[in-house]
Amino acid sequence: MPLLAQLQTIYQRKDQLWLLIWLGGTLLLWGWNRLFLNAPALARVETGFANTFIIALLVILLSAALGWLSGVGLYFLEKAGNSLPYLTLSFLLNIIRSIPQIVGILLGYILITVQIQSGALQRPGAVIPVIAMVISLFVFLEISDLVRERIAYYRKRDFYNAMQVCGIPEWQIVNREILWRNSLAHLFNKLISIFGVTIFLLCSIDFIISVGLSGNVSSVNLPATLGSLLAKIDSKQDILAIGHVLTHPGYLPRLFFEHLQGITVAFLIVFTLLCIYKIANGFARRHEL
Amino acid sequence: MSLQFNIRIAKHRRTFIAIDHFEFPEQKVTFLFGESGIGKSILSKAIYGLLNPLRLDIHINGDSYPDYLRSARTQKFREAGFFVFQEPSSHLNPLIRLQAQLREGSLADAPGEQEILRHLWNHTPEQEIRKLLEVYPKPHRPSGGEKQRFLLAMAFKKLLRMQQEGRAQEGLYVFDEPSGSLDNHFRNRFLEMLFQRFRKGPFSAIFITHDYSIISEIYSRHADLREQIAFKELSRQDDRLVLQDFAPRAYLDWLKLEQSMETPPGDRRKPLLTMKGGYEIFGKKMIFRRNREEKGPDPGMLQIHRGEIVYLKAASGVGKTTLAKIIMGLQPCRRLEMRIGELAFSENTPRRVWQQQVWAKKIGMVFQHADEALNLNSTVQAVFAGLPIQPPLTPASIVQLLNELFEGTIEPAFLNQKVSLLSGGQKQRLNLLRTLALDTDLVLLDEPLNGLDFLSIQRVIAALKEKQQEGKAILMISHNEEIFEAVIPVENSYYLDFAGGV
Incomplete structure (x- = not known):
C-alpha cells in the first residue's frame, strides 16, 4: 500500500492515530528530558512512569480474568437454579459495588501499608502486584457487568x-x-477505559497519600508512581511555576528547562488520559460498538 | 437491444462486487435468479441509481457513480420507472398514512388506484382496504404481505401513468423479491397484473426472485409472453460474478422427473413424534388437519414415523416456525400433549429435559434464517465445532461434508473463511449441513430452501432423500409448495390452522 494511502488509513482509524500521537508525544518528551533534565530526576520519572504502567497493565489483566469468571459464573449459577451460591456471589459483588472505588482502594492501601510494616511484604517487586490486585477488585465489576449483558x-x-x-x-x-467471537471488541474497549481509570485512580490516591501521609507512609517505601512523583516538593514547585507564568509571561521558556520534573509528570498524566479517552472513542467508532 | 453494464463497487479500496457483463434485454421482463447475498439487489440498485456515492466507490461502464447518476439515461430510468424494495418496511414511511404515501410525488395524480388495489386485494371487502389505507405503517401492521402489495400498487400506479403518457419504455422497473411475503394466490394476482400491463405496452423490468415456481406459473398462464420474458441467473464462477441465461425448461423437467419420497417399509407402529392438536399459543388454539378443505372441531394429531417425510403447510403467519420451536422446547405453550419416542412432554416439562434427552439426540432442527442461526463472526470450520458426533469431525471430514452441498473443490482455506463473508446461499447450506451431520432420528427443517439457487436446491433435495433412505424422519416446513408437493407424497401433508380464539 502506498505511504499516502497508509497515512490516510491511519488518519481514518482514530484509535491508531491517537496511539501514535501518544507514543510520539511520550518519546518526544523523554528525548527532551534526556537532554535537559538531570539524571537522578529523569530516573525517578522513568521509574514512576514504568510502575504506573505496569500496575495499569496488571489491573486490566486481572480485571479481565475476574470479570469474565464472575460474569460467566453468575450466569451459570443463575441458570442452574442454584440459589445459595448465586445469591452469595451476587451479594459479595454487590458489597464491592456499594463501596466507592477511591475509598475501597484507600482501604486496600492501608492493608498494604500494614503488611509492609509487619514485614509480610518485604520485596518492593511484590508490592506492585498487590496494588494491582486491590485496584482490580474495585474496577473488575465493569467487565463482569459487560459479560453478563453480552x-x-x-x-x-x-x-x-x-x-x-x-x-x-x-x-x-x-x-x-x-464472548470470544462476538464480544472481544466490546471487552477490549472496556479494558482501554479501565486502563485510563486505573491511571487516574492510582495517581489520585498516590498523590493523596504522598501529600497527606507523607511522613509515615514514605517510610514503608510504596513504589514510586506518577501520582507520588507529582506530590514531591520539587514537582509541586514546578507546577506552581506554571501559575507564575500567567503573571510573568517572560518566564515561560524557563519552564521547559528548569521545571521539567513536575511539568513532565503532570503532562504525562493529562496527556495519557486524553489519549486513552480518544483511543477508546476511536476504537468504539471503528468497531461500531 | 439490451441494457449493458460493467459494474465495480468498492469500499475502503476493497472491491466487493464486480461484474463485466450485467446485461438485460430492453422492453422485456427479466427474471433474475441466484442465491441470496450474491449481489442481485446491490447491482440492481447500482444501475437504478440508488447507492450512496459518498459511502461506496462505484464505477459503471467506466464512469464514476456521480457521472453515471447525472447521465440522461439514468435519470430517465428513475423518472419513468420504479424500484420496489425487498423489505417493504424500509420503503414505507412510518410517519405518513398509507393512503398519503400511495399519492405522494409523481403518484399524486396517477390513475387507476382503486382498480389496482381491488386487483391486488382480491376477495378483500372494499371497507377493509379503506381501513388499511388509514394506517401508519408499523412493524406489525399492516402485515408484511399487505405492505408488499402497497409497494406493488405504487409501482403499478406509476407504470399506468407512464404508459398513458407514452414514457413507460424509458423507465426501468425493478421488483426486488416482490413476492417474498405473498402467498401463491396473491403472487399470481400480482403477476397477472404485471403481464396485463406488459401486454398493453412493453417496458423494461427486472424481477429479482428465488421463487422458481414462478416459472410454472408463467408457462401455464402467461405462455403467450414467453418471447418477452428472459430468465437469467447470477452466479459466482472462480470468484467472479457471472450473469447467465437460465433455462426454465431445466427447472420444469427436473420437477416432472423428481421422484416422490415414499416412506421405506419398516416398523410404523411406534411413531417418533406424536403431537396432539389443540395446543394454545399467543391466545390462539392450534389444530392439525389432513387436508385443506377439512372443517370441524377435531383438533387432529401430527404423527411422524421412522423414515417418513411429513410436509406441514399453513398460511403465512399462522405459526409453522412457532410449532417447530414448541416441538424443540424453545417456545413454551399451553395444553401441550406430545410424545417424542417414549418420552412424554407437557407444558410443565422443564427445558432441561429437551436439552438432556432430545436436542441432537432424537431431533435436530434447521432454523429458518441462516443469517440468524449461524454465528456470523465464526469460521466455516468452527460452525461444526462441538457437535456431539463420534468420532469428532476433522478438517478432512468437514470438507467431505461440505462437498455434499457445495459445488467445486473445497479448498482448506475455505474452512477458515468467516461466515459473515459468505453469500446467503452458502450460509444456508452451512446451516443445513450442521444439522444433517447429526445422527438424529428426526430432522425439523424450517424453510430449508431459503436463498438457494437451483443447483443448490437440487443438491439439498438429494441430500434429504439420502437421509430418508437411512431411515431418518423429516418434518418439512416450507412455502416452496410446488417443489415439495412434487417430492413429498400427498398423504404425508398436514395443515396447521387456528381453531378460533381461545
Whole structure:
C-alpha cells in the first residue's frame, strides 16, 4: 500500500492515530528530558512512569480474568437454579459495588501499608502486584457487568438456540461463540477505559497519600508512581511555576528547562488520559460498538 | 437491444462486487435468479441509481457513480420507472398514512388506484382496504404481505401513468423479491397484473426472485409472453460474478422427473413424534388437519414415523416456525400433549429435559434464517465445532461434508473463511449441513430452501432423500409448495390452522 494511502488509513482509524500521537508525544518528551533534565530526576520519572504502567497493565489483566469468571459464573449459577451460591456471589459483588472505588482502594492501601510494616511484604517487586490486585477488585465489576449483558443479549438471538439444539455445550456457546467471537471488541474497549481509570485512580490516591501521609507512609517505601512523583516538593514547585507564568509571561521558556520534573509528570498524566479517552472513542467508532 | 453494464463497487479500496457483463434485454421482463447475498439487489440498485456515492466507490461502464447518476439515461430510468424494495418496511414511511404515501410525488395524480388495489386485494371487502389505507405503517401492521402489495400498487400506479403518457419504455422497473411475503394466490394476482400491463405496452423490468415456481406459473398462464420474458441467473464462477441465461425448461423437467419420497417399509407402529392438536399459543388454539378443505372441531394429531417425510403447510403467519420451536422446547405453550419416542412432554416439562434427552439426540432442527442461526463472526470450520458426533469431525471430514452441498473443490482455506463473508446461499447450506451431520432420528427443517439457487436446491433435495433412505424422519416446513408437493407424497401433508380464539 502506498505511504499516502497508509497515512490516510491511519488518519481514518482514530484509535491508531491517537496511539501514535501518544507514543510520539511520550518519546518526544523523554528525548527532551534526556537532554535537559538531570539524571537522578529523569530516573525517578522513568521509574514512576514504568510502575504506573505496569500496575495499569496488571489491573486490566486481572480485571479481565475476574470479570469474565464472575460474569460467566453468575450466569451459570443463575441458570442452574442454584440459589445459595448465586445469591452469595451476587451479594459479595454487590458489597464491592456499594463501596466507592477511591475509598475501597484507600482501604486496600492501608492493608498494604500494614503488611509492609509487619514485614509480610518485604520485596518492593511484590508490592506492585498487590496494588494491582486491590485496584482490580474495585474496577473488575465493569467487565463482569459487560459479560453478563453480552450473554443476555445473545441468548435472545437465534444462533444461541440453533447451536444448543445441535447439542453444542452451553459453556462453549457462552465462552467461545458469545464472548470470544462476538464480544472481544466490546471487552477490549472496556479494558482501554479501565486502563485510563486505573491511571487516574492510582495517581489520585498516590498523590493523596504522598501529600497527606507523607511522613509515615514514605517510610514503608510504596513504589514510586506518577501520582507520588507529582506530590514531591520539587514537582509541586514546578507546577506552581506554571501559575507564575500567567503573571510573568517572560518566564515561560524557563519552564521547559528548569521545571521539567513536575511539568513532565503532570503532562504525562493529562496527556495519557486524553489519549486513552480518544483511543477508546476511536476504537468504539471503528468497531461500531 | 439490451441494457449493458460493467459494474465495480468498492469500499475502503476493497472491491466487493464486480461484474463485466450485467446485461438485460430492453422492453422485456427479466427474471433474475441466484442465491441470496450474491449481489442481485446491490447491482440492481447500482444501475437504478440508488447507492450512496459518498459511502461506496462505484464505477459503471467506466464512469464514476456521480457521472453515471447525472447521465440522461439514468435519470430517465428513475423518472419513468420504479424500484420496489425487498423489505417493504424500509420503503414505507412510518410517519405518513398509507393512503398519503400511495399519492405522494409523481403518484399524486396517477390513475387507476382503486382498480389496482381491488386487483391486488382480491376477495378483500372494499371497507377493509379503506381501513388499511388509514394506517401508519408499523412493524406489525399492516402485515408484511399487505405492505408488499402497497409497494406493488405504487409501482403499478406509476407504470399506468407512464404508459398513458407514452414514457413507460424509458423507465426501468425493478421488483426486488416482490413476492417474498405473498402467498401463491396473491403472487399470481400480482403477476397477472404485471403481464396485463406488459401486454398493453412493453417496458423494461427486472424481477429479482428465488421463487422458481414462478416459472410454472408463467408457462401455464402467461405462455403467450414467453418471447418477452428472459430468465437469467447470477452466479459466482472462480470468484467472479457471472450473469447467465437460465433455462426454465431445466427447472420444469427436473420437477416432472423428481421422484416422490415414499416412506421405506419398516416398523410404523411406534411413531417418533406424536403431537396432539389443540395446543394454545399467543391466545390462539392450534389444530392439525389432513387436508385443506377439512372443517370441524377435531383438533387432529401430527404423527411422524421412522423414515417418513411429513410436509406441514399453513398460511403465512399462522405459526409453522412457532410449532417447530414448541416441538424443540424453545417456545413454551399451553395444553401441550406430545410424545417424542417414549418420552412424554407437557407444558410443565422443564427445558432441561429437551436439552438432556432430545436436542441432537432424537431431533435436530434447521432454523429458518441462516443469517440468524449461524454465528456470523465464526469460521466455516468452527460452525461444526462441538457437535456431539463420534468420532469428532476433522478438517478432512468437514470438507467431505461440505462437498455434499457445495459445488467445486473445497479448498482448506475455505474452512477458515468467516461466515459473515459468505453469500446467503452458502450460509444456508452451512446451516443445513450442521444439522444433517447429526445422527438424529428426526430432522425439523424450517424453510430449508431459503436463498438457494437451483443447483443448490437440487443438491439439498438429494441430500434429504439420502437421509430418508437411512431411515431418518423429516418434518418439512416450507412455502416452496410446488417443489415439495412434487417430492413429498400427498398423504404425508398436514395443515396447521387456528381453531378460533381461545
